[in-house]
Amino acid sequence: MEEQKVIRSLSALAQEIRLRVFRALVVAGPEGMTPGALGEALDIAPTTLSFHLKELSHAGLIVPTRDGRHLIYRADYAQMNALLGYLTENCCRGASCAEPTAPVCKTC
Amino acid sequence: MEEQKVIRSLSALAQEIRLRVFRALVVAGPEGMTPGALGEALDIAPTTLSFHLKELSHAGLIVPTRDGRHLIYRADYAQMNALLGYLTENCCRGASCAEPTAPVCKTC
DNA sequence: TCCATATTTCAATAATACTTGAATTGTCAA
DNA sequence: TTGACAATTCAAGTATTATTGAAATATGGA
Numbered sequence: 001m002e003e004q005k006v007i008r009s010l011s012a013l014a015q016e017i018r019l020r021v022f023r024a025l026v027v028a029g030p031e032g033m034t035p036g037a038l039g040e041a042l043d044i045a046p047t048t049l050s051f052h053l054k055e056l057s058h059a060g061l062i063v064p065t066r067d068g069r070h071l072i073y074r075a076d077y078a079q080m081n082a083l084l085g086y087l088t089e090n091c092c093r094g095a096s097c098a099e100p101t102a103p104v105c106k107t108c
Numbered sequence: 109m110e111e112q113k114v115i116r117s118l119s120a121l122a123q124e125i126r127l128r129v130f131r132a133l134v135v136a137g138p139e140g141m142t143p144g145a146l147g148e149a150l151d152i153a154p155t156t157l158s159f160h161l162k163e164l165s166h167a168g169l170i171v172p173t174r175d176g177r178h179l180i181y182r183a184d185y186a187q188m189n190a191l192l193g194y195l196t197e198n199c200c201r202g203a204s205c206a207e208p209t210a211p212v213c214k215t216c
Numbered sequence: 217t218c219c220a221t222a223t224t225t226c227a228a229t230a231a232t233a234c235t236t237g238a239a240t241t242g243t244c245a246a
Numbered sequence: 247t248t249g250a251c252a253a254t255t256c257a258a259g260t261a262t263t264a265t266t267g268a269a270a271t272a273t274g275g276a
Contacts, residue, residue: 003127010122013195014115015264022195029200035223048265050224055263069222069273077199084192087121087130091185092137123234143253156235158254163233177243177252 001082005060009083012059017044018052025062025075032065032074109190113168117191120167125152126160133170133183140173140182 013019020042025033033041039049053073056062060079064071121127128150133141141149147157161181164170168187172179 003124007122007124007127010118010127011263014118014122016111016115017264019111019115019118023197026196027198027201036221045266046223047225047267051264054224066273071223080195084195087188087192088134089131090135093135119233125234144251153236154253155237155255159234162254174242179253 001086006083006086009059009061009079012055012061015052015055017042017048018056021049021052022056022061022075025073026077026080028074030074032072034070034072036070038073109194114191114194117167117169117187120163120169123160123163125150125156126164129157129160130164130169130183133181134185134188136182138182140180142178142180144178146181 013022021038021044024038024041035046035049035053038044038053039046042049044052053062053064057064057073061076061083062073063076064073066072121130129146129152132146132149143154143157143161146152146161147154150157152160161170161172165172165181169184169191170181171184172181174180
């Protein structure tokens with residue numbers, strides 16, 4: 001993953017609403033959630049939610065697909081794992097440190 | 109880890125200079141690096157670097173100790189692992205998904 | 217077609233974060 | 247105790263990001 005994308009992803013997650021939205025989608029799994037459901041569950045105004053969903057989408061952390069008049073947002077686990085991996089790359093120059101294990105949530 | 113600390117940590121990492129500094133310290137391992145060395149390696153003005161080191165310290169991602177007239181900064185691996193773990197908690201409600209593996213870099 | 221619902225875009229304001237140079241603090245060595 | 251070096255704090259200006267209400271777009275059903 002390139003540095004700019006990493007920064008974009010971290011920025012996306014570094015905000016209360018977006019962090020909650022992202023975690024809700026991580027928990028929801030492949031089923032995903034609509035903005036309506038997210039807004040109700042987390043008590044967020046539609047405009048505000050839309051703004052933050054766009055930020056997360058733009059970072060590549062979540063992906064929308066249309067289903068009739070609903071949109072369904074889902075977490076992109078590959079993207080998340082790439083992000084987590086970036087932060088620990090070359091940890092301790094490999095010296096005093098086990099090879100970094102693969103990032104979490106392998107099967108997603 | 110509490111939400112506010114997670115956000116603080118993600119915000120700290122969501123910035124080009126701080127991300128580079130943090131990764132440099134992750135690579136450096138237990139030896140750590142001084143602001144002087146960091147500033148030279150990454151070509152950052154002292155004032156700017158100091159500001160960003162404080163942000164990372166305040167987030168708990170790095171820890172300074174004094175050694176004579178130098179400070180030595182080191183990455184706090186436990187903190188980093190707690191952060192990574194937070195992002196994948198309860199992934200897919202455990203359903204279609206392996207138990208999240210422990211975060212990276214176990215022995216640090 | 218026309219209306220209602222789901223969601224987004226726009227524009228303005230409010231809040232927060234980044235950079236820089238000058239001044240300050242702490243430590244060592246002569 | 248004075249000078250030099252390492253690093254930080256302060257204060258100011260600039261830039262980026264978040265929030266809100268009003269208006270717009272897209273879809274499905276009467």
